[in-house]
Amino acid sequence: MKKSYRSAVLVAVAVLALIGFATHLVARTRQSLRAPQAPEAPQGVQTPQVIEVLADHDSRYKIAGEKDPVITVHAGQAMTLRITAKKAKSKNRDGSIHGFSLLRAGDRSHVPGWDFLLKPGIQEFNVMAPAEPGEYVVVCTVICSPDHEGMNMKFVVLPGQAVPD
Numbered sequence: 001m002k003k004s005y006r007s008a009v010l011v012a013v014a015v016l017a018l019i020g021f022a023t024h025l026v027a028r029t030r031q032s033l034r035a036p037q038a039p040e041a042p043q044g045v046q047t048p049q050v051i052e053v054l055a056d057h058d059s060r061y062k063i064a065g066e067k068d069p070v071i072t073v074h075a076g077q078a079m080t081l082r083i084t085a086k087k088a089k090s091k092n093r094d095g096s097i098h099g100f101s102l103l104r105a106g107d108r109s110h111v112p113g114w115d116f117l118l119k120p121g122i123q124e125f126n127v128m129a130p131a132e133p134g135e136y137v138v139v140c141t142v143i144c145s146p147d148h149e150g151m152n153m154k155f156v157v158l159p160g161q162a163v164p165d
Helices: 002-033
Strands: 049-055 070-074 078-085 098-104 110-118 121-128 134-139 152-158
Touching: 049 070, 049 098, 078 098, 078 110, 110 121
Parallel strands: 049 078, 070 152
Antiparallel strands: 078 121, 098 110, 098 134, 134 152
């Protein structure tokens, strides 16, 4: 009788341990499924502006709701470019289907740190707007199709910093 009592106690303890472990796993799973909360920026620190751009299969840059897309930012402003690149008619050897390069509008010189190769899908780039106000142009640097030369977009840098929200 002693052995069967011990066995029953051991089974009960094992079952309780399994129930406790399962409860712990369920609680952790629920916690991980909750939408992550973005940390608040310290007071006086600006969160980067997110600018969404589509580098489309028709060799055009597009911004939702704009017929003629223009990016307008303030000098030195932090931003996140979220670029969705859709397959073009051709691609580079490295798999890039479009490029995103910022040039000064006046002399077409490259802006350092602003030359991105885009592969299919969504990519994010954390950058700072040029410090010099003025007009710039975004151009595609990958020969993506016969219409490649038309893949450009206006980029305007306004003086000073944006006012925090």
